[in-house]
Amino acid sequence: xxxxxxxxxxxxxxxxxxxxxxxxxxxxxxxxxxxxxxxxxxxxxxxxxxxxxxxxxxxxxxxxxxxxxxxxxxxxxxxxxxxxxxxxxxxxxxxxxxxxxxxxxxxxxxxxxxxxxxxxxxxxxxxxxxxxxxxxxxxxxxxxxxxxxxxxxxxxxxxxxxxxxxxxxxxxxxxxxxxxxxxxxxxxxxxxxxxxxxxxxxxxxxxxxxxxxxxxxxxxxxxxxxxxxxxxxxxxxxxxxxxxxxxxxxxxxxxxxxxxxxxxxxxxxxxxxxxxxxxxxxxxxxxxxxxxxxxxxxxxxxxxxxxxxxxxxxxxx
Amino acid sequence: xxxxxxxxxxxxxxxxxxxxxxxxxxxxxxxxxxxxxxxxxxxxxxxxxxxxxxxxxxxxxxxxxxxxxxxxxxxxxxxxxxxxxxxxxxxxxxxxxxxxxxxxxxxxxxxxxxxxxxxxxxxxxxxxxxxxxxxxxxxxxxxxxxxxxxxxxxxxxxxxxxxxxxxxxxxxxxxxxxxxxxxxxxxxxxxxxxxxxxxxxxxxxxxxxxxxxxxxxxxxxxxxxxxxxxxxxxxxxxxxxxxxxxxxxxxxxxxxxxxxxxxxxxxxxxxxxxxxxxxxxxxxxxxxxxxxxxxxxxxxxxxxxxxxxxxxxxxxx
Numbered sequence: 001x002x003x004x005x006x007x008x009x010x011x012x013x014x015x016x017x018x019x020x021x022x023x024x025x026x027x028x029x030x031x032x033x034x035x036x037x038x039x040x041x042x043x044x045x046x047x048x049x050x051x052x053x054x055x056x057x058x059x060x061x062x063x064x065x066x067x068x069x070x071x072x073x074x075x076x077x078x079x080x081x082x083x084x085x086x087x088x089x090x091x092x093x094x095x096x097x098x099x100x101x102x103x104x105x106x107x108x109x110x111x112x113x114x115x116x117x118x119x120x121x122x123x124x125x126x127x128x129x130x131x132x133x134x135x136x137x138x139x140x141x142x143x144x145x146x147x148x149x150x151x152x153x154x155x156x157x158x159x160x161x162x163x164x165x166x167x168x169x170x171x172x173x174x175x176x177x178x179x180x181x182x183x184x185x186x187x188x189x190x191x192x193x194x195x196x197x198x199x200x201x202x203x204x205x206x207x208x209x210x211x212x213x214x215x216x217x218x219x220x221x222x223x224x225x226x227x228x229x230x231x232x233x234x235x236x237x238x239x240x241x242x243x244x245x246x247x248x249x250x251x252x253x254x255x256x257x258x259x260x261x262x263x264x265x266x267x268x269x270x271x272x273x274x275x276x277x278x279x280x281x282x283x284x285x286x287x288x289x290x291x292x293x294x295x296x297x298x299x300x301x302x303x304x305x306x307x308x309x310x311x312x313x314x315x316x317x
Numbered sequence: 318x319x320x321x322x323x324x325x326x327x328x329x330x331x332x333x334x335x336x337x338x339x340x341x342x343x344x345x346x347x348x349x350x351x352x353x354x355x356x357x358x359x360x361x362x363x364x365x366x367x368x369x370x371x372x373x374x375x376x377x378x379x380x381x382x383x384x385x386x387x388x389x390x391x392x393x394x395x396x397x398x399x400x401x402x403x404x405x406x407x408x409x410x411x412x413x414x415x416x417x418x419x420x421x422x423x424x425x426x427x428x429x430x431x432x433x434x435x436x437x438x439x440x441x442x443x444x445x446x447x448x449x450x451x452x453x454x455x456x457x458x459x460x461x462x463x464x465x466x467x468x469x470x471x472x473x474x475x476x477x478x479x480x481x482x483x484x485x486x487x488x489x490x491x492x493x494x495x496x497x498x499x500x501x502x503x504x505x506x507x508x509x510x511x512x513x514x515x516x517x518x519x520x521x522x523x524x525x526x527x528x529x530x531x532x533x534x535x536x537x538x539x540x541x542x543x544x545x546x547x548x549x550x551x552x553x554x555x556x557x558x559x560x561x562x563x564x565x566x567x568x569x570x571x572x573x574x575x576x577x578x579x580x581x582x583x584x585x586x587x588x589x590x591x592x593x594x595x596x597x598x599x600x601x602x603x604x605x606x607x608x609x610x611x612x613x614x615x616x617x618x619x620x621x622x623x624x625x626x627x628x629x630x631x632x633x634x
Contacts, residue, residue, distance in 0.1 A: 129470040141571070145462060152573025153446040154609045159570040253476040254458070254568055256469025292471045 001317060002057070004048050004065040004103070005310025007110060007303075010083035013044060015051035016303060017062065018310035021121055023303065025055025037086030041093065045100035059103060063317035066106045066309030067097065068113030074155045076107055104316040110305050111158055112149050114298075115142025117308030118261045122300040127258035131158075131251050132298065133244065134264035136219065138185040145255070149312070184240035184247075186266055189233075190217035196232050203232040219265035226270075240266075241274070245281025253287045263298025272297070318634060319374070321365050321382040321420070322627025324427060324620075327400035330361060332368035333620060334379065335627035338438055340620065342372025354403030358410065362417035376420060380634035383423045383626030384414065385430030391472045393424055421633040427622050428475055429466050431615075432459025434625030435578045439617040444575035448475075448568050449615065450561065451581030453536065455502040462572070466629070501557035501564075503583055506550075507534035513549055520549040536582035543587075557583075558591070562598025570604045580615025589614070 002024075006015045010031060017025035027050030032039040048065060052058060071081025076094025081087035094105040108116075115132035118124045124132065128147045134140045141158040143150040150157050193205050205217060205225045214221055225233040248260055260282075262275050279295040286293070300307055319341075323332045327348060334342035344367030349356040365382060369375060388398025393411025398404035411422040425433075432449035435441045441449065445464045451457045458475040460467040467474050510522050522534055522542045531538055542550040565577055577599075579592050596612035603610065617624055 127470070143571075145467065150462065150572070153444070153575040154573055154605070156573035156605055156609070157571065159573070159604045250567055251571055254460075254474065254571070255467070256471055256473035256476070258470040287476045288471070288473055292473070 001314055002062045003310045003313035003317065004051060004062050005113075005306040005308065005313060006044055006048055006065065006067045007113065007305030007309060008040070008044065008067060008069045008084065009110070009305075010070065013047050014302065014306050015047040016306040016310055017051050017055040017057060018307060019055075023307065025051040025053075025057065026303075027051040027054055032085055035085050037091060037093075037096075040084055040086060041096045041100060044097055048101055059101060062103065064104045064106065064313035065097065065101055066108065066113065066311070066313030067093070068108055068110035068305040068309040069093065070110050072155045073107045073109050073151070076105065078107060104313075106309070106313045106316045108149065108309060108312050109142070109151065109155065109158070111140035111142040112151055113142070113306075113308035113312065114140075114263070114300075114304040115144055115158070115261070115308065116149050116311055117300050117304040117306075118263070118298050119144040119147075119308075120311050121307055122304060123261045123263075123296040123298050124259055129255065129257045130259040130261055131248065131255070131257055132261040132263065133248060134298070135184055135186075135240070135244065135262070135267045136265035137187050137216075139244070140264070141251070143255075184244050186217060186219060186222065189222065189236045189240060192236055193217065193232060201232050204228050204230050205233055219269040222266060223269045237270075241277045241281050244278050245283075246285055248278065249282040249285030252282070252291075252293050253285070256288070257293050260293060260295045261298050262295060263301075263304065267297070268301065318631055319379045320627045320630035320634065321368060321379050322430075322623040322625065322630060323361055323365055323382065323384045324430065324622030324626060325357070325361065325384060325386045325401065326427070326622075327387065330364050331619065331623050332364040333623040333627055334368050334372040334374060335624060336372075340624065342368040342370075342374070343620075344368040344371055349402055352402050354408060354410075354413075357401055357403060358413045358417060361414055365418055376418060379420065381421045381423065381630040382414065382418055383425065383430065383628070383630030384410070385425055385427035385622040385626040386410065387427050389472045390424045390426050390468070393422065395424060421630075423626070423630045423633045425466065425626060425629050426459070426468065426472065426475070428457035428459040429468055430459070430623075430625035430629065431457075431580070431617075431621040432461055432475070432578070432625065433466050433628055434617050434621040434623075435580070435615050436461040436464075436625075437628050438624055439621060440578045440580075440613040440615050441576055446572065446574045447576040447578055448565065448572070448574055449578040449580065450565060451615070452501055452503075452557070452561065452579070452584045453582035454504050454533075456561070457581070458568070460572075501560050503534060503536060503539065506539070506553045506557060509553055510534065510549060518549050521545050521547050522550055536586040539583060540586045554587075558594045558598050561595050562600075563602055565595065566599040566602030569599070569608075569610050570602070573605070574610050577610060577612045578615050579612060580618075580621065584614070585618065 002019045015027045016023045029047040069078050071078045078093045079090030094107045098105045124130045130144050132142045208221050208224045319336045331345045333340045346364040386395050388395045395410045396407030411424045415422045435449050441447045447461050449459045525538050525541045
């Protein structure tokens with residue numbers, strides 16, 4: 001069966017054409033930085049057609065489209081996504097895209113899509129119950145339970161970045177205090193580094209950003225600063241690992257999971273050592289002894305979300 | 318359909334006969350304090366027959382038996398339950414009881430059984446995704462997801478008492494640090510009160526225990542101490558509520574639940590005020606705004622586990 005999968009992000013959207021288990025077409029476009037939801041819908045239709053072109057197919061040769069989107073998905077609608085123009089307020093993205101592409105649409109949260117990709121074709125093949133954690137600009141979590149994506153009662157499951165780790169602790173980007181994302185996401189780590197710099201703590205982080213011509217502390221910027229022996233960055237990453245370990249252990253204890261898949265920009269850049277350290281940070285908090293859960297790296301990289309969305313599209317074909 | 322449900326606890330076992338949605342027979346027996354697993358199996362068979370007698374039925378007039386047991390259930394086996402003689406090591410309780418009662422057996426974790434009881438006939442009727450939290454001697458959690466009990470990859474789901482709330486914080490009974498049970502269970506609260514007394518903090522808790530002729534600080538003992546204005550007990554309950562609120566919020570954020578059902582001895586004794594305070598303690602940590610989750614009291618009381626087990630028995634009838 002041949003389906004299209006799209007992964008919509010705040011910066012880029014990527015699309016794949018999936019033929020059974022093989023990716024036969026690829027495309028990427030910039031997400032409009034301003035404008036409205038119509039501009040985003042038009043871009044999504046274009047990136048899908050680009051991927052079809054790349055596969056030398058037209059739309060009639062595929063059966064459905066899956067779309068992974070930030071925010072909270074309910075049926076064919078999405079809302080609560082502040083990083084995509086016009087996606088803050090709930091609207092019927094499924095209907096709009098179905099009209100543009102003349103194919104049935106399956107909408108899903110982007111992180112849940114990536115979890116499904118890893119579950120069926122990536123690091124999580126063969127298990128029924130997993131948590132996929134993606135550590136990049138923020139921290140996202142997606143659940144597969146009993147072999148199926150678990151989207152929650154109102155489409156908001158997997159908010160792993162908001163597990164309460166330290167009541168009254170550091171502030172999260174969202175304004176609550178003590179959530180895991182407060183420690184573990186790139187944006188929060190950059191903000192913490194900025195506060196430390198203002199307070200006089202030496203760090204090369206902002207020099208590295210400038211050298212690399214980046215506006216933001218990307219995963220690559222953190223990696224380089226770490227390689228140069230930056231103690232502040234090493235401390236921030238230690239804190240991130242501690243928070244991730246505690247949060248993951250809570251999820252594993254609550255759900256008795258088979259597997260934790262770790263991916264995302266920062267995890268990919270820091271490699272096996274990052275995975276091993278998160279694993280080690282989680283162990284002391286695990287209830288089961290010996291622990292019945294394993295930790296593995298995500299294997300689909302940036303394609304995971306689009307591949308997972310393409311797999312879920314089969315449900316509506 | 319007519320089934321038997323048994324709820325095995327460390328102190329007592331209770332049994333019901335369930336006829337559709339009606340409980341038509343009741344029985345209760347002491348769990349053997351010593352001896353081995355054979356004594357426990359014999360007692361379980363007896364309490365089931367007592368409930369049949371109470372309903373004026375014999376075993377051939379029912380179709381199956383559900384058993385909620387402490388520990389980790391895998392298929393028809395149970396293990397890891399240190400509070401029942403012989404249940405520490407894994408064994409085939411289902412087969413042993415099937416031989417004794419000549420009826421098919423459905424084994425399930427006791428707290429999951431209670432969650433199912435509340436979901437189908439108690440405070441959680443009509444929702445698909447709920448967490449039931451029982452606060453008594455310890456803290457137990459049971460999950461119903463997509464309308465079905467969620468037992469986890471290895472039968473150990475719902476370990477709500479082991480959500481990591483404060484890394485490096487107070488010790489849990491199980492030896493890990495910072496789990497919710499460290500603050501919220503009656504046994505842990507009694508231990509904390511004992512430490513405080515040794516350190517010179519005034520408290521009437523132990524006098525109340527003696528007055529009531531109790532060996533342990535039961536839920537009733539805590540309630541009376543609180544009514545007498547005991548500040549230490551008030552502080553311990555404040556801490557328990559804070560820990561429960563944070564832990565529940567983490568579960569709600571991760572799973573996007575419809576409903577949280579609160580029950581157990583301490584919750585029942587302290588009444589609506591306890592429920593309202595746990596609800597209020599969870600709110601600041603919830604990711605969804607406005608929160609999409611509701612908090613309600615468990616309504617089946619001590620019968621919840623046996624009723625849930627009887628309902629699950631229908632699966633094997």
